[in-house]
Amino acid sequence: xxxxxxxxxxxxxxxxxxxxxxxxxxxxxxxxxxxxxxxxxxxxxxxxxxxxxxxxxxxxxxxxxxxxxxxxxxxxxxxxxxxxxxxxxxxxxxxxxxxxxxxxxxxxxxxxxxxxxxxxxxxxxxxxxxxxxxxxxxxxxxxxxxxxxxxxx
Amino acid sequence: xxxxxxxxxxxxxxxxxxxxxxxxxxxxxxxxxxxxxxxxxxxxxxxxxxxxxxxxxxxxxxxxxxxxxxxxxxxxxxxxxxxxxxxxxxxxxxxxxxxxxxxxxxxxxxxxxxxxxxxxxxxxxxxxxxxxxxxxxxxxxxxxxxx
Numbered sequence: 001x002x003x004x005x006x007x008x009x010x011x012x013x014x015x016x017x018x019x020x021x022x023x024x025x026x027x028x029x030x031x032x033x034x035x036x037x038x039x040x041x042x043x044x045x046x047x048x049x050x051x052x053x054x055x056x057x058x059x060x061x062x063x064x065x066x067x068x069x070x071x072x073x074x075x076x077x078x079x080x081x082x083x084x085x086x087x088x089x090x091x092x093x094x095x096x097x098x099x100x101x102x103x104x105x106x107x108x109x110x111x112x113x114x115x116x117x118x119x120x121x122x123x124x125x126x127x128x129x130x131x132x133x134x135x136x137x138x139x140x141x142x143x144x145x146x147x148x149x150x151x152x153x
Numbered sequence: 154x155x156x157x158x159x160x161x162x163x164x165x166x167x168x169x170x171x172x173x174x175x176x177x178x179x180x181x182x183x184x185x186x187x188x189x190x191x192x193x194x195x196x197x198x199x200x201x202x203x204x205x206x207x208x209x210x211x212x213x214x215x216x217x218x219x220x221x222x223x224x225x226x227x228x229x230x231x232x233x234x235x236x237x238x239x240x241x242x243x244x245x246x247x248x249x250x251x252x253x254x255x256x257x258x259x260x261x262x263x264x265x266x267x268x269x270x271x272x273x274x275x276x277x278x279x280x281x282x283x284x285x286x287x288x289x290x291x292x293x294x295x296x297x298x299x300x
Contacts, residue, residue: 008210010183015214016221018176018188018262023222025169026162031235035157037284037291042157046166051265053170054177058270061178066271071185078185079271082258085278092257093264093279097286099249101294103238106261107254108190110247111212113234116219120236124247131251132191132198139255 019112025050028113030104037101177267189263190215191254257283 026032026046035044071077100106105113105124113121180188184207193208223231238246254260257279259268264283268276 007184008206010179011207011210012214012217014176014180014184014188015211016217017179017214018173019215019218020222021169021172021176023169023218024172024226025166027169029232029234031237032160032162034237034291034295035160037287038295039154039288040292041295042155044157044160046160046162049163049166050170050173051269053167054174054266055270057171057174058177058266059272061174061182062267062271065181072182075185077181078187080187080258080273080275083273083275085275089257089275089279090282092253092255093282094253094286095249096253096257096260097283098290099246099253100261100283101287101290102249103243103246104236105243105246105250106190107194107250108215108260108262110250111190111194111215112218115216118234118236120238120240120243123240123243124250127244127247128251129194129198131248131253132195132255133251134248135252135255136195136198 018108019115021054022109022112023116025053027106028109028116030109033104033106033109034101037104173262173266174270177262177270181267187263187267189259189267191250191260192258192263195255253283 022028027050032044032046035042036047038044065077065079068077096106103120103124105121107128110121110124110128114125177188180186186207193211196204197208197212236243250260257264259276259279261283264273264276264279269280
């Protein structure tokens with residue numbers, strides 16, 4: 001029980017740390033995001049430094065993680081198992097990028113900005129949740145009949 | 154290429170990026186999970202038994218960040234966010250981001266930071282694709298005056 005609560009605390013603290021990083025980096029400012037994506041206008045390269053800094057630290061962490069079989073606390077290391085480079089990945093990423101460029105929000109910064117009291121971030125998050133639910137329903141519609149059939153065999 | 158020196162924040166962005174990397178590092182090495190916001194949030198749409206509280210704890214942490222940030226950083230160092238998009242555009246953007254990130258199983262954090270950090274070819278393709286679409290969308294909006 002104590003162990004479980006310890007996990008909830010680390011998850012909360014990591015979320016807090018990540019949110020602080022987003023705010024400090026400028027990711028929660030859509031103007032800055034669009035300034036980075038505007039290669040042919042007045043270009044703001046800040047976001048390249050955000051990615052660079054994050055990947056620099058992340059690379060070391062994942063190099064260590066890949067060599068281990070458990071976490072530092074002896075828990076399960078959940079690495080993604082899907083290696084497919086397919087239409088879903090491409091189309092999904094292109095849709096996401098289009099939406100990202102359209103308003104300058106990606107999921108993390110939008111959540112933090114909403115908590116910071118920005119009304120448009122709240123609108124964005126609500127639409128995003130509808131989109132996520134829509135995907136979930138669509139996915140079930142597409143996959144449910146096939147799953148039912150394979151289970152009956 | 155013109156640089157927007159007025160808005161360029163190299164040190165804050167680099168430091169912020171390092172913090173994002175640290176958070177991702179702790180999440181994989183201590184919690185054993187990939188730090189991907191769209192996946193963490195999307196897993197709650199709808200919530201599934203036994204797989205909910207860790208997501209909620211993380212998101213509550215995200216929500217607490219602005220309060221802590223404003224308590225620590227003096228107001229004169231904080232610039233107000235520039236949200237120029239009209240409400241209807243914001244709705245369209247939110248729908249695209251919601252559907253797209255779930256369809257691609259990741260966003261800027263899961264594919265962009267964690268995926269590239271672990272040298273995943275899948276995440277490299279995802280990141281290149283969403284960056285490309287972002288560049289094109291902003292080019293269309295700012296330089297073709299269509300939207």
